[in-house]
Amino acid sequence: MKTWLAAVLLPFLIAVVIVAEPLRPAAQTQYQPQAQLCVDGTGNTLCSKLPAYIGEDSRLGLTVGYNGLYGEPPRSAAEDVQTPFDNMAWQMFVALSWAADSTAKPPAQGLTAPGPRVWQTYTKVSALFGNSKVRAGCTQALALPKFYIGSDGNGKPAPNNEEYLQASTNLPLIDVNGNWTLFERRVNAIEASYLRAPQGLSAQTLTTRNGQLNFIKNNPKGAEFTSSASVADGKNGSIEIKAAWRVLDPAKDDASKYFTQNILLAVAGDLVSNGKPFCRSEKVGLVGMHILQRNPFVEKNKALLAQWIWATFEHVDNAPLAQAPCNVSNGCGDPGTPTYWINQPSCGPAAPVSGAHYSFYGPPQSGQGTNIAPQGPSGAKTQFPWNPRPPYAQGGTTPATAMPQAVRCWQIYPTTSALNTQWRNALGSVKSVFQNYMLIGTQWGGQLEPPTPPNPVPANAVPGMLSNMTLETYIQNYNGSNSSLPGPGSCVSCHNFATLVDGKTSANFSFLPGLVDPVATRSMIKTAR
Template identity: 30%
Template sequence: MICMIILSGLACMGGGGCTPVQPPANTNATPAATATANNTSAAPTPPPGTLGPAIPHDANFSDNPQTLAAIQHDFDAFSWQSFVALNWPAMPDGSADPGKVIGADGDGAVVWDGYKEPYEVFLPDGSTPTPWGQQQLPAQCRNLGPPGDKVLQMTQKVSDDVLDASGQPFGTGPLVDQQNGRYVRYEIRINHDTYDYIVQNTLYNKEGQQAFTQLIQFPKGTNPSSQAPDAPVGSIVIKAAWKVIDPAQGDIPGRFHKVQAYVYTRASDNPPTPPSCELKTVGLVGFHIAHKTASAPQWVWSTFEQVDNVQVGHDAPPGTKANFFDAASTYPVNTPPPRPWNPNAVLPPDKRSQVKRVIPIDDATKALNAQWQAWLGGVNKDSVWQYYELVSTQWPTQPNASPTGPKPAGDPAPPFLANATLETYIQGNTPNVSSSCIMCHNNATTTNSKFSDFTYLLERAHKKGGGK
């Protein structure tokens, strides 16, 4: 899930003045969901069912007049519900633990930890992926610790046209931590619905994609009802950004969701870098969710950040530093570090990333963030989850647009969306240049240049027996 730069020559999207279509009628919104959608003030405890382990299948739309702002609020509420459910405490099999509450017992394993990574699905020899629930580690990581820890790939320029989990869009450059001078690391995860669709249709290798003659349509989430109690959750793709946590360098661990992770660097020729792996404690700093739903076949694109990324956030103890900005630094803002990009290097303070948010979080989203942060902090005053914020949610205002029509991307709102840790260097509001998740992913194709339903994942496929 990567919100990427839009190449020049592609069709521009409309500005912010588009007219939204009426979303599908909501026939299954619960009173709690409706109360949550309409409540814009912080509350000590959420309505029953708001902080829950069930991943929402689609947004619930309130009965307010369907203005752009009202629909945006409902999609933002959907984003928060998704964030909470995906980060709910997980049982050993990866499913949500219904006997626990997010943040109540401290930090720990969460639901999306069990999702598959692309390197486990698109194997170099084009063979059948490992079964769901089985992890495949790089050789350099296998003897460092217990199985089940995350594998975070290197950060350096992308060596081919496929967008890699290891870096930012189109190789625009790595993001460097202000505290320790190390590169931020990334991972992509796909849920069971996405994995099943790829495997069942043999889309994990080039031959399978060539043989697949239908229009690629990943499963869309549909809210359960009495007529369809087992409605699918839909395809979900996650991209996360992590920084190494080092209290000696000023990090405050209690403000981050943390995991033990294999920080893996693949071999590279520029600069010459051998493969390596080390076990580190890392903290979550960026979190994209792309979710295909019935109301948004162009997918709903939600993006979250840790509150201290570009400036120190709320309730920070004295001495807290921003993760990616230092007012005393003279390094240019939103500029990649100097080459060569070596993921094993520790950059000096005068070469570390200086990041500012180009498009500010709007007031309505800030108010919703304060509400959810208060609820999460009400569960446990030390909960790490109260230190995350929604940047925004992008959704199609014309969801019924045909993939082959004049506006296949469905006129997204807001027009631009960027996460400071995931699209650091392409923030802005210039069409064809700045980050817009839907508009960019509208150009995603399979390895044989067919429309791939707003995901670049399928471009990772290899031939049977190996080779691109």
């Protein structure tokens, strides 16, 4: 059986992610998956109900393990293992994007009403683990959300509040206007409750160092985040959100294409090129989002590990697709060829798209590769200093980087692409700005037949590789096989390194408990990736 599987799977290695243009019809195939617009059982109308599980999936009962995203695209719904997860991902994204004060209203109102969305009512991680050591004060009499870019007081950014360094590498992403990309994290009430008092025991809180040490004594197997008790109860498990934002320039950007908010951007003085803190009002647009939900163990679907379901979304205008991307037909090329991208920092030049205006890809620069990390000014106290005024990433008199040349390295899987078209059309029909976002992929815990060369990828999740261009720009192709390189471009493989404060007890795939020791957390995340 394994020999047969290997022969079938080898020619068609992994396709995970990417679509470049909005609302372009997916390539016609004999089988087309169907969007389930609501988890209520009908699936005919967009709704604000947040799903808790994928529901029935006959493919999950296979004893040989998942076929996953390898091999030929499915020829029928019975062969389609990916679509239930992708539909759940879209259902989560849409329900979380409903206006928080309009969840009882129909989609034409709930998805277009102004104000915070459901996920923006979730708890910020700083409310659980405390603020950064140094934050800028905001004296403006404006009732706006605050984005604190805090520090350790010695020129190093701290991860407690909002950030401008990607967790995967401790490197920033700069947009075409020369501004740093901003990141925020939130958790739902279920996860916040567990972090504060696992099993209701506040003495074992995971939000302090001493609490974690007490927890470890009584729970040597580690953390076990709350999931729904069963499929039948329909209750959600723990949810983590990570969002990426870019500062919009009214002279250059069309804000109507983005979900936006006005914020007070507060940057600690030791991170600013002139040494002075600032707090300034800015309009920011959503460009990326991770959604993680802890799923339950279900006997009939026991091949789905009781871990997390990971969904990641991006704005359609973030970046172009590479000319020779990794895809379902050719994997990532053959070793030794110019288009073999595994464990390479770049995946080649972008495919030309006439008239496109991207957020993270500017006019090509001579001799500059794609997805190359920025370099900070030599000898500066802060590796990536803030300019006191936009463009924020210029670092005073010494440019912090060349123009961004970010591209997508993985082409979207065919069934996910087809679903994207359907979901985005449904959102367009109610004139929602969220029609301008796309699902990059959905990953879940499962066991695969070990992948074989020439395109080895991690085998502890399906699909084996998944990354968000705004959140993991520089590691899209890394598989974690070489300790001298960044860690894997896979959500599950990376978060498998997450531990509690002792550095060895499992944190159940979440890096958040590490915020009790921000310096160690920053180091651990970089090492893990």
